[in-house]
Every structure is written in C-alpha cells, then in structure tokens.
Amino acid sequence: MKQKTTTKTSYHIPIGPIHPALKEPVFFEFEIDGERIVDVDVKLGHVHRAVEWASRKRNPIQILYIAERICGICSYSHPVAFALAVEDAADIMIPERAEYLRVIQGELERICSHLLWAGVAAHEIGFDTVLFFTWQVRERTLDLTEFLTGNRITKAITMIGGVRRDITKDMLPRIQKDLDYLKECYGKLGKIFLEDKTIKLRSQGAGILTKEDALKLCAVGPTTRASGVKKDVRVDTSYFAYGDLDIDCITPADLTGTVNGDVYDRIIQRLLEVKQSIDLIEQCVDKMPAGDIVAEPKIAKLLAQLKKVNGEGVGRHEAPRGEVIHYVKLDGNDAPFTWKVRAPTYNNILPWIPMLKGEQIADIPIVAASTDPCISCTNRVGIVKDGNKYELTKEQLHKMSVEKTRRLMR
Amino acid sequence: MAEKRLNPEELVKYFKDEFKTNIKNIQIKRRAAGKKKNETATIWMKIDKSAFKKVIEHLCKLQFPHLGVASGNDLGNTIELIYHFTLNSGKRMEEINLHISVELPKSKPEIETICDWIPGALITEREKMEMLGVKIIGIPDDRKCFLPDDFPEDVYPWRRDEKGLEKLYKNLHEVKK
Amino acid sequence: MKFTMLPSVFAQMFKKPWTNKFPAKYIPANTTKFLADVGAGKAKLIPPVETPPNFRGKIVYDKEKCIGCQLCIKVCPCEAIEFKEKEKKIKIYLSRCCFCSQCNDICPVSCLSMSDEFLLADVDPYSKDLIVE
Numbered sequence: 001m002k003q004k005t006t007t008k009t010s011y012h013i014p015i016g017p018i019h020p021a022l023k024e025p026v027f028f029e030f031e032i033d034g035e036r037i038v039d040v041d042v043k044l045g046h047v048h049r050a051v052e053w054a055s056r057k058r059n060p061i062q063i064l065y066i067a068e069r070i071c072g073i074c075s076y077s078h079p080v081a082f083a084l085a086v087e088d089a090a091d092i093m094i095p096e097r098a099e100y101l102r103v104i105q106g107e108l109e110r111i112c113s114h115l116l117w118a119g120v121a122a123h124e125i126g127f128d129t130v131l132f133f134t135w136q137v138r139e140r141t142l143d144l145t146e147f148l149t150g151n152r153i154t155k156a157i158t159m160i161g162g163v164r165r166d167i168t169k170d171m172l173p174r175i176q177k178d179l180d181y182l183k184e185c186y187g188k189l190g191k192i193f194l195e196d197k198t199i200k201l202r203s204q205g206a207g208i209l210t211k212e213d214a215l216k217l218c219a220v221g222p223t224t225r226a227s228g229v230k231k232d233v234r235v236d237t238s239y240f241a242y243g244d245l246d247i248d249c250i251t252p253a254d255l256t257g258t259v260n261g262d263v264y265d266r267i268i269q270r271l272l273e274v275k276q277s278i279d280l281i282e283q284c285v286d287k288m289p290a291g292d293i294v295a296e297p298k299i300a301k302l303l304a305q306l307k308k309v310n311g312e313g314v315g316r317h318e319a320p321r322g323e324v325i326h327y328v329k330l331d332g333n334d335a336p337f338t339w340k341v342r343a344p345t346y347n348n349i350l351p352w353i354p355m356l357k358g359e360q361i362a363d364i365p366i367v368a369a370s371t372d373p374c375i376s377c378t379n380r381v382g383i384v385k386d387g388n389k390y391e392l393t394k395e396q397l398h399k400m401s402v403e404k405t406r407r408l409m410r
Numbered sequence: 411m412a413e414k415r416l417n418p419e420e421l422v423k424y425f426k427d428e429f430k431t432n433i434k435n436i437q438i439k440r441r442a443a444g445k446k447k448n449e450t451a452t453i454w455m456k457i458d459k460s461a462f463k464k465v466i467e468h469l470c471k472l473q474f475p476h477l478g479v480a481s482g483n484d485l486g487n488t489i490e491l492i493y494h495f496t497l498n499s500g501k502r503m504e505e506i507n508l509h510i511s512v513e514l515p516k517s518k519p520e521i522e523t524i525c526d527w528i529p530g531a532l533i534t535e536r537e538k539m540e541m542l543g544v545k546i547i548g549i550p551d552d553r554k555c556f557l558p559d560d561f562p563e564d565v566y567p568w569r570r571d572e573k574g575l576e577k578l579y580k581n582l583h584e585v586k587k
Numbered sequence: 588m589k590f591t592m593l594p595s596v597f598a599q600m601f602k603k604p605w606t607n608k609f610p611a612k613y614i615p616a617n618t619t620k621f622l623a624d625v626g627a628g629k630a631k632l633i634p635p636v637e638t639p640p641n642f643r644g645k646i647v648y649d650k651e652k653c654i655g656c657q658l659c660i661k662v663c664p665c666e667a668i669e670f671k672e673k674e675k676k677i678k679i680y681l682s683r684c685c686f687c688s689q690c691n692d693i694c695p696v697s698c699l700s701m702s703d704e705f706l707l708a709d710v711d712p713y714s715k716d717l718i719v720e
Contacts, residue, residue: 045556053575058664065664065687088441088452096445096574129592136605143639150641156687164692165641192591202532204436218477218530231476231558236505239441242450243503267467289445299693300658314452314494314507316478325494327481338568342494347478 001135010038013363015397017046024374028356028364035360040353043085055339060086060306060330061299063157063339067326070341071151071374073116076109076317078326078341081157084162084239084315085328086336088305095292096274098162099241105157106240107277107284108316109183112141113320114277115272117198117372118193124365126402130192137185142176144149147171160302162344172285182278186271188276193267201408203263205357207367210261213332219323222372225251226269226288233318244284250276263370270372319344323371360402365397414472415498418451418506425455428468432461452507462512463522470527473497475508477524480534482542484570489542490512491521516571520545541568609635615634642707643686645704646679648719652679659690659699671720677720682712 016027031039042338055063055307060082067078080102087094095226096323113139122130147166149155157163167175193199209219214227224231228251234242235249250272252258253266286364298301312329322344331337355367416424418438425433433454441447457465468473476495495508514521523546524531536555537545543566546552554561567575610632615621624630638644655675658670667683668690691699707719 045554045558050554050567059661061662061689062664065685065689068687069685099444117596127592129596133595147639150643153684153685154685156643157443183647188595196591207562215474215476216529218478218528231499235502236499237450237507238444238448238503239445243444244446248502249500287445299662299689303661314509316496316507320412323478325478326491327479327494329483331695338481338483340479342481346533347530348535371676405620 010049013176013361017043017236025375028368030075030356030361030364032361035065035354036360037359037361037364040356042349042352044349052339052341056335059303059334060336061303063336065156067341068154068156070113070157071343073113073374074109074319074321074324074343075154076105077324078133079319081104081315081317081319081324081326082328082339082341083158083160083267084317085313086306086315086330088329089311090221090313092161092295092308094295095165095189096241096289097166097291098293098295100288101163101167101284101293102158102169102240103242103245104284105155105163105278106283108141108145108409109147109406110277110320111258111274113136113372115141117270117369118189118267119321121263121366121369122216123163123197124369124398124401125196125199126398126405127196133143133192134189136285137182137189140178144175147174159294160306161296162292164294166293167171167285167288170350172379175281175285179278179281180369182274186275186278190271191273198405198408199267200264202363202405203267203364205260205368206259206263207359208262209351209355211259213354214261218347219351220321220344220347221318221372222266222349223322223348225249226259226266227261231323233316233323241284241287244287246279247276252272261364266370285369307332308332312338321374322348341407343374348373360404361397362400365401413464413474415501415504418453420511421497421506422453422455424472429457429461429465433465434458443469448503450503450505453510454509454511456511456513459512459521460515462510463524465510465513466524466527469495469508477528477530477534478479480538482538482568483542483573484542484568485513485556486516486570488515489519489544490514491538493524502560505520514544519543520547522546523548523550525550531565536563542566543569548574570577603619607633607636609633632635635706638705641701643688643701645681645702645707646684646690646719647700647702648677648679649698649700650676650720651678652696654657654696654698656695658693658695662693664689676720680712681707681717681719 009247010031012031014051017025027043029041031329054066063082064079066084068075070078076154113214115134119131119134141232145155146152148167149157157165210225211228214224214229230249230251232249251269255268255272279317285345310328310332315326317324326342328336329338351371352368359367414525421521422436422438433455437454439452442449454488458583463579475495476499478496480491480493483490490511490513492509492511495510497506497508498504512521523535533555535546538552539546539552539555542553564573565575566573567579589619606656610700611621621630625632638680653676660670664687665683666687669678671678688701707717
C-alpha cells in the first residue's frame, strides 16, 4: 500500500480529509487509470482526540462519560464495553434484570444506527426521498430512546455493575407502540431497498469483499457478515442476556440464498439486522425478570471497591458496526493503568482497499459508506500537504455519484 | 484455510506440549451471564518473545484466528504487548477469547511482524510503533498511522517514562474560574 | 420501471409538516430583540417540543441541604464543580457540565436534581445563567 511511483497512464486523486462521501474526516489517495481505481491509500488520524490519555487522570466512573463521547452513534456501545472490561477485571456479577435492560438499550441503538446508515446510503446514490423517509422512522426510535434514558444521543444509562434507569411497567405500552410502528415501516423500507431498480443498479456487484479477504483482514460486524463470515459477538459468546435469547447469526444468504459480498448484500444485511433487533427487544420485554438493576447502588462504595482491584479485563460488545473491544488494566489507583479502545471501524479500514480497487470514481461514495465507517470512533486522521494535486470536493463527488445514477436510469 | 476446533482445555494442552517452558501463566477464566448462566471461556497466556512468531504460526495453521487488536502497557522495565484473538467463531456460544501477552525489554523493544500470517494486523502494528515506540521487524508499511507526520521524534504517547507525552502536554482543561 | 417511493411522496404533499416552528414561525431579524419583546409581552413564543420525563436539563441545587461532602466533585467527568472552602458549598459551571446527572446519583442528601430547562445558549461561559451556586 505504499505510494507507488506514478506511471504515465495513471494519475492520483486525493479525496478528503474533509470528506469524500463520509460524513467524517478520512483521507484517501486514489491511483486512477481512466475511470478505474487501480490503487488506494488510506490515511487516518485527523480527529485523534487522545481519549485514552485523558483517562489517566480520571476514575472509572468518570471514564464512562468520556467513553460515551468517543462516538455519537455508538454512545451506548463504548461505555458498556468499558463497563464489561471493568466488571471482568474486578469480578463484579451484574443482576439479571440489568443484563436484559442492557440488551434492550443495545438493540435500540443498533436500530437507530442502521436506519441512519440506510438513509446516508440512499443519499450517496442520490435517492434523497428515501433518506427523508428512513430518518423519519429513525426519529421515532430516537424519541423512544429519549423516553427510556432521558436524552436522545448521550444516553448516560450505563453504570459499572448494571444500568442507571429501570424500565417500569407503565413504560411498556409506549415501547410496544413504537415497536409496532417500526415493524410497519420496516416492511415499507424493505420493499424500497430490495425492489427499487435504482438501488439495485448502483449497489449490485459494486465494492465486492470476498469471504477470504474479510477473514484475512479481520473485518468485523455487518461488513464481514455480508461477505458470509459468521461472526457475531452476540451469538458466539454469552454476555448480557444474549445467552438466554433466541438469536442466530444472520448473513444475506438467509434472504437471497447467495452471498456476493457487494454493497447490495451489506444493505440487506443491515435491514435483516434491524428486524432481528426488533425481535430481540420484544423477547427481552417478555422474559425480563424482576430484581435489582445495579450490583452496587452506592457509587462511593463502588469506587472504593474498584480502587482495591489489581487485574486486567477485556470487554467485547457487538456495536452496530461490529465488535468493539475495550481492554482495561487496574492497578490499585484511582485511574486505570491502561485503557485501550478498539472501535469497529479500526478493523474495517483495510477491507476498503480490496473493495475500492477496480471500481469507478463515481462509486467511491457508496462503497466507502457501505462499511458504515465511523472515523471519530477510530479517533484519528491524515493531512495532505501537496497543494498541486487535482482535488475533488465532496460536492463534486456527490454530484458525480448522482449523475451516474441518472445515467443508469436512462 | 485450516479449520480445527478445539475446546479451551485442548487448546491450552496443545500449546503446552508444543512450547513447554516458553509459555507461562496460563489461565482459563470462565464468566457466566444471563438467567441460564451460560459461560464463555477466556484464556490468558504469557509467551516468551523468542517463541512468539512460532505461536502465531501454529495458531494460524490450527485455525485462522480473528485478531481483534493488540494493546500495550508500559510496565517500567518492559513493554507488554497483548494480542487479543478470538477463535471458534460462528457456532452458538463456542467462541474462545485468547489473549497472548509478550514482554519486550525496553532497551531493545523489537518484535517480528505477524502481517505475513494475518494481513489485518497492519493497522494495529503501525499504531504500536508510533504509540509505544516498539520496532516491528519486517512490517510492510512503516508510516505513521494516527499521529501527524510532523509529530516529534522519540515521543511515544503511551509510554510512562521520559519518552512519554508529559513535556508536550498542556493542561487545556484548566479554565479561569 | 418501478417507483416505490412515489405513493409516499404524494401522501407527504398533503400532510402537515412535522417540524415545530420554534421559537417563531419565521426567523426573526434580530433574535435578541425578539426575545426582549417576548419578555416584555409584545411578541409570542411558539413553545418548544415537550421534554420527556426524567430529562436531564439544567441542574437545580438546594444549598440549604448540601453538607459539603465533595462526593460530586469526585465523580464529575468534566470538572464542572468547584468547592467553596469558606462556605463548604459547591459552585457548578454549566458551561462545562455534560448533563450526565452522575452528581445527582451520588449525592447522599439528594440536594442536586435535574430540571427540564434546556435553553442554555449564551455568549459568555461565565454568565449568571450558567453558574449554579
């Protein structure tokens, strides 16, 4: 992937850091031959905020809220993975009810994230009516999140050893009402994404990631599952209440019978996961036992307990974009000795290279967006100092993408 | 790709037989969750630097592992790298977490790359190079990954010694009150 | 060719927009003047969308109840709380607050609570509205 010397026939296009199709800063350098992409180089680090460094002056309770601010969309996955790691290190068992409540919050976040992605994907190919429709549905899910946790995005629901807010009996009808609405809209959304010619034209056969590449490059989440690799933390391990629930690893083959690993498969994959999430929330609401929601309600006591711990732990949680890993080492001080965050996009960067090779320039937005990249999560960026290069702005690129759709429609 | 599923005990036995004294501190932890208390196994092991590449080779031949990430600790005299692998994915609740830790002396923090076996390790190895100052021998791409290109030489943010970030750090969070 | 979105688009044309036109139907030329007018009773404000129960807004501090134990300072993730040595009371800078309500949870005498006030934008981070004491 080192920058190759330019030959006479090919030329370079830098795209980013402010932004190709991504809504976040990442820098691509493409080697182009005519309309075809020959080679890709990705540079990261433009939004490195040194989150792990900031943790050195804070105790685990304070870190929960830094973790929440790693990413706006996975604002539940990161703190919960951190809490899992701390619970693993300190050997805290969380109450059963809290495990079910954690599943509900996690799946609600997955629905929000996948719907947001579906809207962005439609926007990238110039299908803006679908963008507004999916985001209208997402708005209802956000309202439900707000109802359950107090705020729309920064949920502040996680606590080490449990959750902070219970779901009481009088909240259940509202949850059921919104889930019914979601199911109704899910049917409509599925029809648009699976039957509409425009979407098929642009996504089928584009950005293929083979099963072998997905395995070798250690891709995670819907990106790897859409290539046919069965890897899902919720299915493979027993954490929270997922061990009790009826859940199966989904691949696009469940709907279409074959796995191609293209953008279309990644769309199907996410849509199927939305349905799975609705089902999981319903199961949780049914099976939820009564009891405590947090292992140690007195936070001052919890902090004193954590201060005595000497050990290390790893927390793994299936975030909407894939597996998130937090590693924590506690050494008897207020602040943890080490805290390492691995966001899902970190592993989904390398798969971009085989996906983008051989595609056209106009396919860059949708292929790059198809892994649902979250660069803030991965928390880094790159800078181009060479001012002489021909640069495409985001608007031009978006326009090219829209034009390609029009061309295909004719 | 090779596919041979072993349970945690078999896996530990396999590595013990193969590497003997090069593997230390093997622990198998199990953690239960949910109402049914299903368990997930986690294996922690510490291996000698000299055997590291061989262990990865054996692991890849046994079953291609998924490398989550490598994390690092500065332990004073040594730098510890922990490679977080997962094995046996795809079957309901059969996955094993495997954490392999290697300690490198600070006077010569060098380790061989595993990119030839697991190409997906590239980004995490580049991160270890810039953040901890570990030299990865034979890495296909040794540019900086997350830090800017003009970042000072010989400063490694995750170190806790004189090569750490302290001198660059400003207390930005202190505001006038 | 199939246009799956067309029925929804037509239906949308005859629906009332979902947007709540807060604070006025058309953007006022001068917002500060508009707000002053509202204060004086000359103009009318379109109310914002209702906040849900348990919303985390501006912190309310009951100074009488506070025992000065400083536990809230220990858990505040953004160092928004300052301890006043002389009075043994606290001072909260809302411009730094991240509204996690962790201080509410840890307070042994529950002298802190969250209100539903969320219109806290200000040009000066140290203005009177943004300091709770």
